[in-house]
Amino acid sequence: MEDTEDTTVxxxxxxxxxxxLMSPNETSFAEVDQVPLYVQQATPFFVGMILLEALLGWLRTGDLLIKINDGTTSLSAGMISQMPQLFVRSLEISSYVYVWNNFHILELPWDSAWTWWLAFLGVDFGFYWVHRCSHEINILWAAHQAHHSSEYYNLxxxxxxxxxxQFTSWVFYLPMALIVPPSIFAVxxxxxxxxxxxIHTEVVKDLGPLEWILNTPSHHRVHHGRNRYCIDKNYGGTLIIWDRMFGTFVPxxxxxxxxxxxxxxxFDILSVEFEYYVYLWRQFLSADGITHKLSVIFKGPGWMPGTPRLGDPDDLPEVTGKEVPHNPEWSTLLQTYVHVHFILVxxxxxxxxxxxxMLSQATVLLITGYMLLTLTTLGYIMDQSPNAAVWEMSRCLLMLALHRFGYISSSVPLLALATEVFAVLSAIYWALQCFSKLVVKEKHY
Known part of the structure; x- marks a missing residue:
């Protein structure tokens, strides 16, 4: 979707x-290109609510609820998930528009409240099946597992x-394209x-009667659990009624x-996003016969030869309630360093x-590559990888070059100077780390 007018919320x-809580009157548009980029414009509101949750957590328990390493990894995944839209329109939107333009059988009025509410139900119903299939089909789980990889539950x-x-979810919404205009779907x-x-919070406990209809923090906490009673439950997006109807609800x-x-x-973002694909490929290669190979791809993540389609629940690791999330010790100074560089990116x-x-595709590709490199190397630092020093030194030098040539420069001269100084000091620090490791290695030999 491209902005053709001021669509700032x-x-x-x-x-x-x-x-x-948006009304049909303020969110109905005749054309897809008129629909605001709501998700992108939500960034400051995301940040505001994250800070509010951290404040409430601190006031209640003395804990901010968010760990820098885990929170940074989650935010990095969110950033990466939006990057393809810098080059192509959302596949969900573009495929929907194609089906509408070529195959729609009825054209519901785009400015009707009835159309708006029908689309609300249709999208939520489609999401339920996207979500359910993403848990029950291994190749789809390979993508979705990234969202479940955090051992914390916060915003x-x-x-x-x-x-x-998004490369598979688009299929589930196409039936709507036969009657619902693309602009309403895009909203x-x-x-x-x-x-x-x-709904990704522990701050909100119970919403009373709304728990019967809406997907709430309580329902979604269950969905993110690895307790046996939580597995493959509560798939709803906005509504919980689909789970109640299809037998996948549990309180x-x-x-x-x-x-x-x-x-x-x-905390390596590339591992979070893609490591399961590598695992799946190895499982596919090692499986005996075409039937087992196809089962690895299209049956559940827990499937093994001789088990039901979704696997045997008794094979799941026992959850004692005393599990401690992965949170290795690292210095406050290094945490501050990662935090500052993440804010800069x-x-x-x-x-x-x-x-x-306003930028050329080559420039967009260059800056996108720099952001991916930054998020990856910050993950190496949080993982305390032995290769973190050389990667971060190289990244800081690239950061300095891009800043010097105006690709990522600040409009405020003082901030621009401070950023360059920080990049230089960072590069020097990691260069010294590389040098010290070489000295230690030579003494070892």
Missing amino acids: SFSQGTRMLFY TTALRQSVTQ HIQFNLLYQFW EEDKVIYGLTHPINT LVVYNNLFETEH
Whole structure:
């Protein structure tokens, strides 16, 4: 979707759209290109709610609820998941428009409240099946597992999205394209995603009667659990009625332990996004016969020869309730360093989305590559990888070069100077780290 006019949302709209509290009158458009980029414009509202959650957590328990390593990894995944839109229109939107233009059988009025509410239900119903299939089909789980890889449950976890899931999710919404105009779909596909942001919290406990209809933090906490009673439950997006109808609902009972049944124990964003594909490929190669090979791809993640389609629940690791999330010790100074560099790349990210229509594709590709490198090397630092020093030194030098040639420069001269000085000092620090490791290695030999 491209902006053809001023489609900036107001503060009121930005707040309300996170809770799906937008009316048909203010969110009905004749053309897809008129639909605001709600998800991209939600960034400051995401940040505001994350800070509010951290404050409430600190006031209640003395804990901010967010760990820098885990939160940074989640935010990095969210950034990466949006990067393909710098080059191509959302596959969900483009495929929908294609089917509408060539095959629609009925044209519901775009300015009707009835159309708006039908699309609301249609998108949420489609999401239920996208989500359910992403848990029950191994090749789809390879994409979706990134969202479940955090062992914490807070608002940053909501942003831990998969970069590859959109390449399959589009199929589930195509039946709507036979009757619902693309502009209405483009609104609801964004609102459905935005609504799911605020339910990733432990701050909100119970919403009373709303728990019967809406997907709530309590219901979604269950979905993120690795307790046996939580597995493959509560797939809803905005509504929980689909789970109640199709037998996949379970209420929150025992203490929920979050994350994957087999934790990945890494903050490397490339591993978070793609490591399961490597595992799946190895399983495929080692499987005997074409039947077993296809079963590895199209049956559940827990399937093994001789088990049901979704695997045997008794094979799942036992959850005791005493599990401790992966959170290795690292210095406060290094945590501050990662935090500052992440904020700097986040500024670059936001600026790129605001100005990409004025930049050449080569420039966009260069800056995108720099952001990917930054998020990857910060993951190496948080993992305390032995190769972190050389990668981070190289990245800081690249950062300095891009800043010097104006690709990521700040509009405020003083900040621009401070950024360059910080990049130089960072490069020197990591160069010294590389040198010290070489000295130690030579003494060892």
